[in-house]
Amino acid sequence: MAGESQLWIQGEWVEASRLVPLENPYTGEVIAQVGYASVDQAKAAIESARRTFEDFRHVPAWERAHILRSVAELIADRAGELAETIARESGKPLKAARGEVERTVQTYLFAAEAARDIRGESVPMDAAPHGERHTAYTVHQPMGVVTAITPFNFPMNLVAHKVGPAIAAGNTIVLKPAEHTPLSALVLAKLFKDAGLPDGVLNIIPGDGKELSEVLTTHPDVAFVTFTGSPRVGKLIRAQAGLRKVTLELGSNSPMLVDAGFDEGELNKIADETAAGAFSYNGQVCISIQRIYVHRSLYDRFTAMVAERAQRLKIGNPLDEDTDISALINQEAVDRLSSWVKNAVDTGAKVVTGDKIDGRVMHPTVLTDVPENAELSQEEAFGPVVLIAPFDDWRDAIRRANNSKFGLNAGAFTKNIDHALLATQELHTGAVLINQVPTFRVDQMPYGGVKESGTGREGVRYAMYDMMDVKMVAFRSGAFS
Template sequence: MENTRDRKRNTGHHKQFIGGTWRTGSTDEVLVDRNPFDGSTVAEFRCASIADVDEAYRSAQRARSEWDAVSPDDKRAVFERAASYVEDHTPEIVDIIIDELGGTRLKAQFEIGLVLGVLAEAGTFPLRMDVRTPPSSSPDRENRVYREPVGVVGVISPFNFPFFLGMKSVAPALAAGNGVVLKPHEDTPIAGGTLVAEVFEAAGLPAGLLNVVITEIPVIGDAFVEHPVPRAISFTGSSEVGRHVAEVAVRNLKKPVLELGGNSALIVLADADLDVAVNAAVFSRFTHQGQVCMSASRVLVHRDVFDEFASRYVAKAASLPVGDPRDPDTVLGPLINQRQADRLAEQVGRGIAEGAEVLLRGKVDGTLFHPTVLTGVTPEMSVMREELFGPVACLVPFDTEDEAVAIANDTPFGLSGAVHTSDLDKGVELARRLHTGMVHVNDSTIADEPNIPFGGEKQSGFGRVNGDWSLDAFTTVRWVSVNRGRAHFPY
C-alpha cells in the first residue's frame, strides 16, 4: 500500500477546499497537524482567513442553484458513490485515523462503519423532501406545506470521531439540499475536514457546494458563526465551547444544533449478569481512550454485588494493552494531545485530594494515559461532576433503585446512560427515570444508529440528529396556500 503521508500530499490534504479547488490559506499562520503518539508532523496548513471563510460561504450559497436542479435520484447516487469511495479507500482512511488522532485499528474500522451508515441514510433524504397538503378551515383554500433546505449550513467537527461526526452533519445537510462549509477541529484537520471533501469531490458533488476551511479560532474569532450566509450551525464538542457557539448563533438568529459533553452513568442492579455488565462498563469507559461523549465515567453498582463487580472491572481495565495505535493488539492509544493528558491528570489528582480512593492508578507517559479507577467518591466531588475525557472511571455503590436514579441524575449533563438487570421491564422503567437523551438496557452507553434520534439534555446539548431528526434540523417548511374560489375581505 502506498505511503499515507505521500497520499496526503498528492491529494491536496494540506490545503483548504474552497469553491471546488484545493488552495493555500491566505494567512501567514501555520497550523501544524501532529501525530499524538510520537509527535511527528502529519501535515502543515496555512490557516484560512476571515476572507477565506467568507469566500467559502459565498461559494456554498452560489452552488446551491446547481444542486437544486439535480434530480432526487441523481442526488442519491452521489451518496452511493461517496460510500463506495470510502469502502474502496478504507486502508488509507484507517492510516489517517491512526496517525492523526491516535485511534486504534479497531476504532478506525468502527468509525468507518458509522460513516457508511450515515451516507446510506443521507442518500434517502432527497426522496424525503415531501409536500404535505393539510386540510383548511376554508372550503376554497388548498394548503401546501413544502419541506425545503435552510440554505447553507456551517459545521464544526470535533477531534475524537472527526470523520464520523463531521460526516454526521455534512452528509444529511447536503442531502437535504443545502450548501455546507465545514471547519474541523485544529487537531484533526484531515480526518474531520479535507478527507470529507475528498470523498464528496470523488463522488461528483457539484463544485463549491461543500467547502472546508482549516484554521484556528485566534485567527478568525467568531467569524465562522457570525457570517450572514449560514442559517444553521451544527457544532459537536465541549459544553463550554458549545455554549458560546449557541450564544453567537442565536444572537445572529441562526439555528444552533448542538451535540455537547457527557458524564454518563451505567447502573448495575443486583440481578444483572455481571459478565455482560463488566464488559459493557469497560467498553463504555475505555473505548478510544475514553474520549467519547457517551462514555460511562460513572458506574453505579448495587452494594450486594459491588465488591465482585469492582474486582472484575479493575482486573479487566488493568489488562487493556496501552501503546502504539498501529499495533493491532493495542486497545488504548494516546490522548489527542499533551494538554488533554495534563488536564486529565490534574482532574484525577484533585479527585484524590478531595477524598477519592484509588482502585487502579494508571501511569501517565506523555499522551499515553493508562486506565485509572476511583471509588469512595461522592456526588459533589469534581470527578463526579465534570466530564472526564479520558480513561478514568468512578465506581459508586448504591442500596436502592431510587438512590441510583438520584445519583445518575445529579449531573449537569444528560447525554447517554445504561441499566443492567435481568428484569427487562424494570430496566426500561428505570431508564425512563433518567434525565438523559439516550439509555440502553443491558448494553453499552456508546451507541449510534443512523435512523434513531441522537442527542442530549441539559448541558449535553439540544436538538436531535439522525434520520428524520437530521432532516428536521437542516430543513425548514414553507406554507403555500391556493384559493380556488373568490376570496372575500372585510374591507
C-alpha cells in the first residue's frame, strides 16, 4: 500500500523517522514496514493542523457534510479490499472485518448528517431580574486541533468515531493509530484526499504511544484529546492534558443478567446472542460479554447451551471465509489470559469448555465458580473468555454486576417489568440494555462509561458537540434610549 512506510502531514507523504515491521497476528509474517513519527514530526503535524484550522473553521456545514458523505461512498466502493486489510493486520476474521467496514460507512454518513444539523438554543433572559430587553442564543463553534489516539480492535470504525465528528464540527485532526493496526488508518489519507478534504485537516502519524503521548496531549496547539484504550494509559492522558477537554473510552468487563421465566426456545436465542457477544473477534471488544449471572432455575441449561455454541465456533486463518475465532493480537495477550485462567482454576473455578492455546489462538473458554476477587472477575479479559454464575435474587444479581471498577455497558434479559426498571435504575453503567446483550452497539447511540470505563461520550452527534465550544450571544435592545 502506498504510504505505509510514511506519514501523512499537510496533504503529503512524509518520510518517517524510522521503520518498524508489522506482523500478521495469525501467521507471524511481516506484512509491512510501517513508518513511525518522531516527537518533532508529531509537533509538525499538530502545527500544520493548527494553521489549517484558521481556514477550515469557516468551511460551511454543507461542504463538510459533502466531504464526509463522499468518503463514506469511497469506503463502500472498496469494502472488500479494506476488510482484507483489517483482517491481515488485526487478525479479525474476514466476516467480522466486513461488518466493521459496513459500520464505518454508516459512521461517516451519520457524521455528514450531524454536520448539517448543528444548532444552539434561545436563552430566556427575562427569566431573571435585569435580563429583560435582552435577546440571547447559543452557538457552537469548532475548538481547533483534535488529537485522536485509537486502538487496534476496530481500526477503521473507531477511527471514524473520532475523525468523523471532528470534521463535522469543523476541527482539524492529528490521528495516531494503534501500533498493531496502522494500515487501516493510513488508507484514509487518499480516501479523504479524493473526497475533497483540504490538505492539513487530517494528519496521520503512526508511532510509539509511549513516545508520542505527551506531545499529543500537552502541545499548546492541541484543543481536544480523544483516546480509546486501557485505563492505565487513560489516566496518564488525563493527567497530561491539563485543562483541555478529553474523551476517554477505557476498559470494561461487561455483565449480563438472565432472569427466570424463559422457555427453551427463548433461552436458545439468548444463548446464540451470548456466544456472539462473548466471542466475536476473539472477545477483543470493549463491550464483550465477560460476566453472566443466570437465575438458578436456568443456570445448568444455559451454561451447557453457551458451552456447546463455543465448541461449534470455527478456528482458523482470519482470511478464511468461515473462520469465527483467530489469533489474539499478540503473545502478551495470550500469556496474560492463560495466566488469569490458571489463577482462576487454582482458586476453585471450573472449565466447562476451552482453556486451550494453539500458538496465538485461545479457544473460546467458558468458566464457572470463578471467585469474585479473581482477575477474570475484576479486570478486563479482552479475550474469548466468559464467566457464568447462578443467582437466586434479582437485586443480588445487580449488586454482583456492579461489583466492578468498570461501568460501560450492561445487558439484562427479563420478562418482569419491575426487574427491568430496577436494572435500568440500579446498574451503574453508561448504558443498560434490556433484553439485549451488552455487546450491542449502533453507531449513532451515545456510548461511554462511568468509573474506570472513562469519561465523555462517543456516538457521532454526541462526540461532535463535545468537540465544540458553546458561545452565548446576547443583544440588548433600547440600550441608548
